[in-house]
Amino acid sequence: MSHPVIERIEKISPEVTALAEEAERLGRLPEESVRLLKGTGMTRMLQPREWGGEEAHPADYIEAVMAAGAMGCSSAGWVGGVVGLHPWEVGVMDPRVQEEVWGEDRDTWIASPYVALGRARKVDGGYVFNGRWTFSSGSDHAGWVHLGGLILDDKGEPVPGDHHFLIPRGDFQIVEDSWDVVGLKGTGSNDIVVEDAFVPEYRVLQYSTVVDGTAAAAVGRGDNPLYAMPWFSLFGNAVTATVIGICEGALAATLDYQRERANVFGTRITQDPYTLPSIAEAASEIRASRVQVLDNVNRIYDVLAKGQVPSLALRAEARRDQIRSSWRAVEAVDSLFSRTGGNAIRADKPLQRLWRDAHAGLNHAVNMPGPSYQVAALSLMGFEPAPGSLL
The missing domain is CATH 2.40.110.10 (Butyryl-CoA Dehydrogenase, subunit A, domain 2)
Incomplete structure (x- = not known):
């Protein structure tokens, strides 16, 4: 059974999707989209319980971000995922900060x-x-x-x-x-x-105290595995989760579009021996990205829940997989999009917007492969990651 927040996200999805074009026109989320997102409780999942939050398992949060990203308005999923992460950091700050931020409005973004x-x-x-x-x-x-x-x-x-x-x-x-x-x-x-x-x-x-967990310990949350999570294990995966969700939405849009379509030669796509395998392959790649991200978040959390410290090797591996999952999912969408025919690029078709959104998410700094891949490769060879590595 899925988490209640995910169920609420799925329930509001049609309403948020209907506002996607308005969000593009405004260059920001409409107020109604914000109201709907807040109503799901998504942006309070990582918030401390004493301030109206849930202190959810990080894997539940990552799945909720994926669900939000898969809505027909990628921008709503992106914003929800980003602002939903920030209460986690406020939770490891001075109690006076928490009073200032949440004392009057526990839904403050x-x-x-x-x-x-x-x-x-x-x-x-x-x-x-x-x-x-x-x-x-x-x-x-x-x-x-x-x-x-x-x-x-x-x-x-x-x-x-x-x-x-x-x-x-x-x-x-x-x-x-x-x-x-x-x-x-x-x-x-x-x-x-x-x-x-x-x-x-x-x-x-x-910043270094957020990375090494000492900020959580300083405010009495050091024993809570949620607040002891390494910074990039949450922040990086939350960004990637949105990208994966967008790609899942693009897959759904592709299936809707291709189901009744025929190509320029008159062959229905449901009988096309070239397009059908590419759809299956892309779906598998997007699914692999989802599974890999969730597996690594769970592995790191489980280590912390035992009172242990995740090794740098594990963190390097998880960071590598986080980045690769983003790229793999977007590459799958490229494969889908290139086989949907000329009409798919028309502005009134949602697939072109989702394709653009997926690529925009890929451009986020946490998805840069070079430095993190180098660290991960050296870690595999038995070399300790250097201090300051983005893990």
């Missing part, structure tokens, strides 16, 4: 990005923070935003080590019309600007 483009100057009680960031998915609907940055020393030089700064809505600006793209157009992944915002010290988290 938190956006990002985490790339360290900001610069912080130390002042009494905290920092003065400045910067501009790109790719802030769902920011139009967010009350808070996690932003990556570096702290400057007395000489104005960056101190080694990234930090995450949590900023309330009143202290950041969304750059209008900064999201003009060909895929995932409805995510509203705008640029964010912060100018001389004061950030209390307790709303700043050292």
